Amino acid sequence: MAVSVKDVAALAHVSVGTVSNVLNRPDTVSPAMADRVKQAIRELRYVPNDAARQLRMGQSTVVAFIVHDAGNPFFTDVLSSAETAAHEHGYTVLMANSGLDQEREAAHLGQFERQRVAGMLIVPAGDPSLAIDRMRARDIPVVLVDRVTDDPSVASVASDDRLGGALAAEHLVALGRRRLVFVGSARSLVAIDHRVQGAREVTRRAGLDLIQLETPSLTLESGVSSGARVAAMVRSGDCDAVIAANDLIAIGLEKALLSGPRPLSIPEDVALVGYDDISFAAASVVPITSVRQPRAEMGRIAVDLLLREAALDGGAVREHVVLAPTLVVRASTDPNAPGPSSVTSA
Structure with a gap:
């Protein structure tokens, strides 16, 4: 059975409110009282419910990222860059995979919606309007990734x-x-x-x-x-x-x-x-x-747009960033490019 904050309070012989203060406002608790609570936490191996605590405080440090093919290294590279950028601002990125299944995507959206994530990055499997409307109703910022759009109500970053x-x-x-x-x-x-x-x-x-x-x-x-x-x-x-x-x-x-x-x-x-x-x-x-x-740039810009999105009001026009791709020539088209020009198997 999971250890609760009540269990910690009972072992430390303090009120539940005191335990909450130690976890959230340690400067309001005397050092001796805080030490008793921390000792009880260690003995019981209590893990604070961050999701519930963040909801009570009206904030979250989690950004959701839904992709449609987690098996494609392209998306893992974008995710890696986004995670690095988010970490610099104190956020953690959680990824979910829709597998190009719109029902599965909707289920992920519902789960993240219930968790009240700080923001949502979506590589949509289909029409993204439902996701945008759902998140906006919860005041959760949304940015479309790898999807060009001219919708002025949602920010996006994609390659041309x-x-x-x-x-x-x-x-x-x-x-x-x-x-x-x-x-x-x-x-x-x-x-x-x-x-x-x-x-x-x-x-x-x-x-x-x-x-x-x-x-x-x-x-x-x-x-x-x-x-x-x-x-x-x-x-x-x-x-x-x-x-x-x-x-x-x-x-x-x-x-x-x-x-x-x-x-x-x-x-x-x-x-x-x-x-x-x-x-x-x-x-x-x-x-x-x-x-x-430009995968790394795409992930970094996506997080930057999400942070800016949180500061905009509902009627503001969102930014659409379109990145230019480049061609890398190798031996599969040019025999003079680095690497073997042609290979055959017996």
Whole structure:
């Protein structure tokens, strides 16, 4: 059975109010009295209920961060940066994973809402308006992360995914690639749609088509499972370059294309560009060219916006920060880039 503040008070032969003062206002208690209470706390191994205590004091030191894919190193990097920034201001970050499931996201929102967190960072799995309305009703500041929005009532920070998709396509077209395929989709993720749009604008200007292959998820496994389709398109002459929706898919594709009874060469047979520039992209058998998102900057800015959000009134216009991605060229598109230019498997 959990030890309560009443148990501490009984052992120390003081009132519950005195125990509360020792925990929250130690300057109001005599040193001798405080020592008795602290000794009782140690003997009983009492752990204060921080959540309840913070509610009574009208404040919290917890910031919630809901992402839609905790298995993607991109989001763990953003989280790490956000946690560092929050710690500098005396806050702790708790993460939850929606798995691109909007019902699961809503359950997380309800849990954090009941805990009265100090603020909410959300990488939304779908339409974020419900989350925004729920948190605003509780006066809990909200910032959208990795989601571009023009909603003046909510702050946001994201990378320019249209530009990122365009950078990938421009690079491939400049290399002489003419049959580009975009691998990866997620119906509820605006970011992926924007990457496709950016790439398609470039191919359209060049008089080329962009084929999109749907995937059930944005995981490494989806990349591997798409390998056979991409390999068949390469061999039939329908594909000479691939833009992957993220690096996990790119890594899975590379693994599939370089293996099996009829392996292909990268980049000779097909060039490959990923997205996010997670550390595993550079460490792949053929280092993967990738669109780098400024992850650390995104996490830091998200916390900064959240702190500013807490000081704004309901009618104020929130800030939207859009960060510019860059292209990191490696051996999966350029044989002269650092690392092996092509690898095949027997």
